[in-house]
Amino acid sequence: MKKLVIFLLILGGFQAKAQQVLPWEMLAVPYSTTPDGLYEPQFPSWLDKYKNQEVVIQGYLVPVDVEGNQYALSRYAFSSCFFCGNAAPNTVVELVFKDRPDSLITDQFVVVKGILVFNANDPFRLFFILQQAEFAG
Secondary structure, three states: OHHHHHHHHHHHHHHHHOOOEOOHHHHOOOEEEOOOOOEEEOOOHHHHHHOOOEEEEEEEEEEEEOOOOEEEEEOOOHHHOHHHOOOOHHHEEEEEEOOOOOOOOOOOEEEEEEEEEEOOOOOOOOOEEEEEEEEOO
16 A cells, blocks of 8 residues: 555656646737738736746647748648638747757647747747747657
């Protein structure tokens, strides 16, 4: 019985450290369009607990600039991605990798972890940026 209790305590400790995947619905922030046609996100205060925190997100890899090694993570596959006009700008996250990956495959479904940064100031970048991104599974 004592061994079972110790095992359960150890198992519980591992589960407490495991991060849950941040659902895309949490990132569906409202936004407006400027007179110049650029997007401006509005980040609700309830989202603050994720700001500058390590999170895990799963989605599809989408190339932004393959030569420049710029990729995004999309809620949807490339054919339905924001860049193709079939989704909103709050369905993609900019990936800034901790270490440059050797090769990435468009539409590959991946799990990524990194520091979630909110971008309210640069209209030429995505609303959310995952800094120090690395594959988590």
